[in-house]
Amino acid sequence: MTAIAAEVGSEIPVLATMVTRETLVRYAGASGDFNPIHYSDFHATALGLPGVIGHGMLTMGLALRAVTDWVQDPARVRGAFVRFTRPIPVPDDAIGAELVITGTVTKIAAGIATVALDVRHGSEKVLGMATAEVDIS
Template identity: 60%
Template sequence: MSDFTDCTVGTELPPLELSFTRADLVRYAGASGDFNPIHWSDRAAAELGLDSVIAHGLLTMGRALRVVTDWVGDPARVRSYFVRFTKPVAVPDTDEGVVVRVTGTVTAVDDGVATVAIEAVCGETKVLGAAKAEVSVA
């Protein structure tokens, strides 16, 4: 969206489907330096009572923000971003991995800044809570 003149409370951002695979987790571990075995070892995950390897929280958080950055067209427009991690994203050992569906809705527009509520759901499970971003739309 390049013209934000019609950005009002209730504006829905185009939804986004994000695929997470084990290969994505390996790449993120290398980039971030987070080699916690719960992100690559089923045995380590099971020892902590997890059903499966889980995606890194910050990977989930960062990728979910794309619903906003794709909409505004420039990541530099993001003024703030906040989430709470509610449930981990379990990533099966398959080529397909798992899909997280992300949506966004404008909840406020004030002085050229839109507040966007973000929802990220894996299956029927909400994986991010209280997620919101503030973005410049002026």
């Protein structure tokens, strides 16, 4: 593996991605998570949600994609942590919901960089305390 140039304060490239109802269907099929709040406005609103929401694990996976795009190898990720803080409402249209993921290296020790991730839908932060530990050696 080639070393990744990083230091505390380095920012990873911004990843902006769209989550559509089609994305949710594909993720449900891949993950086996067919909870109706991820495809049915009827069921989602019956539970007090604003409508269909994205899967939390999909959101986490997209956040980690920003990290793996940066290091060019998913095997470099040594660990990750997130707290799901807000659901992502996904409208039934051709556009969907935009997620914007940014990250900053907050610590480097023994060739492992800790990246603090900021994941937003509009102005709302949707993941709290999101971090990834990545082998940069």
